[in-house]
Amino acid sequence: xxxxxxxxxxxxxxxxxxxxxxxxxxxxxxxxxxxxxxxxxxxxxxxxxxxxxxxxxxxxxxxxxxxxxxxxxxxxxxxxxxxxxxxxxxxxxxxxxxxxxxxxxxxxxxxxxxxxxxxxxxxxxxxxxxxxxxxxxxxxxxxxxxxxxxxxxxxxxxxxxxxxxxxxxxxxxxxxxxxxxxxxxxxxxxxxxxxxxxxxxxxxxxxxxxxxxxxxxxxx
Numbered sequence: 001x002x003x004x005x006x007x008x009x010x011x012x013x014x015x016x017x018x019x020x021x022x023x024x025x026x027x028x029x030x031x032x033x034x035x036x037x038x039x040x041x042x043x044x045x046x047x048x049x050x051x052x053x054x055x056x057x058x059x060x061x062x063x064x065x066x067x068x069x070x071x072x073x074x075x076x077x078x079x080x081x082x083x084x085x086x087x088x089x090x091x092x093x094x095x096x097x098x099x100x101x102x103x104x105x106x107x108x109x110x111x112x113x114x115x116x117x118x119x120x121x122x123x124x125x126x127x128x129x130x131x132x133x134x135x136x137x138x139x140x141x142x143x144x145x146x147x148x149x150x151x152x153x154x155x156x157x158x159x160x161x162x163x164x165x166x167x168x169x170x171x172x173x174x175x176x177x178x179x180x181x182x183x184x185x186x187x188x189x190x191x192x193x194x195x196x197x198x199x200x201x202x203x204x205x206x207x208x209x210x211x212x213x214x215x216x217x218x219x220x
Contacts, residue, residue: 002082002084002093006082006084007084010079010082010083010084010093011084013079013080013083014077014078014079014083014085014086015077015078015079016076016077016078017068017069017070017074017075017076017077017078018075019074019075020074020075021073021074021075022051022053022070022073022074022075023053025119025121025122026121027121029122030122030123030126031056031123032055032056032057033053033054033055033056033122034052034053034054034056034100034101034104034118034122034123034124035051035052035053035054035118035119035122036051036052036101036104036116036117036118036119036124037049037050037051037052037116037117037118037119038050038051038052038087038092038106038116038117039117040087040088040089040106041088042088043088048071048072048088049071049072049073050069050070050071050087050088050092051069051070051071051073052067052068052069052070052085052092052094052104052116053067053068053070054066054067054068054081054094054096054101054104056096056100056101064080065080065081065096066078066079066080066081066083067079067081067083067085067092067094069085069087069092071087079094081094081095081096082094082095082096082103083095087106089108090106090107090108090109091106091107092104092105092106092107092116093105093107093113097199097203097208097213098199099196099199099200099202099203099213100123100124100200100203100204101124101203101206102203102206102208102213103206103208104116104206115206123204124204124205124206127201127204127205128205131205141201142201142202142205142207144198145197145198145199145201145202146198146202146212148194148195148197148198149195149198149199149202149212149213150212151191152191152192152194152195152198153211153212155181155183155191156191158177158179158180158181159179159181159182159183159188161177161179162176162177162179165177199212199213
């Protein structure tokens, strides 16, 4: 959930849409675009399809990552992230991590929330289909991703602390720390790559933990 302060800041970032049509998802966009949908019933009783489109690498003009909100395929609003976009009966909260989306949820005024449904052609949609069709494999991938991040944390943090403790101003005031584990450069690179893949897999499921997914190699 967004804090009250975050909610006020998000409201100031919203800009009105220009009415252009939502572009359909292309096969080459899984790593650069996230597209989610939400089916609601309007105040007039008619069904509505709301869509949130996020270009994960940022817009071409300024590099900022924005969420674009559509209703029935028509552009209604745009906001830099983190965003809270008004829809029928509530808001859609959108935020990213270094590896993809960390949040894309519909939230009602009483605090109930549900995740939007990823477009079937998107990377998130394909991951969701795997979870439906191969639940055992899906759980295995989830456990493996979690394990990789835990190992990276346990191995990486002591090495980082050792390097920090050897900085002259730090070493003059505290005892030098020696990490119990030292990996070769090649193994450290392999661990970094595995960590990126694991965090990306979790981002496809909108899973995020401030320490596992953002504390060592990513954002807070």
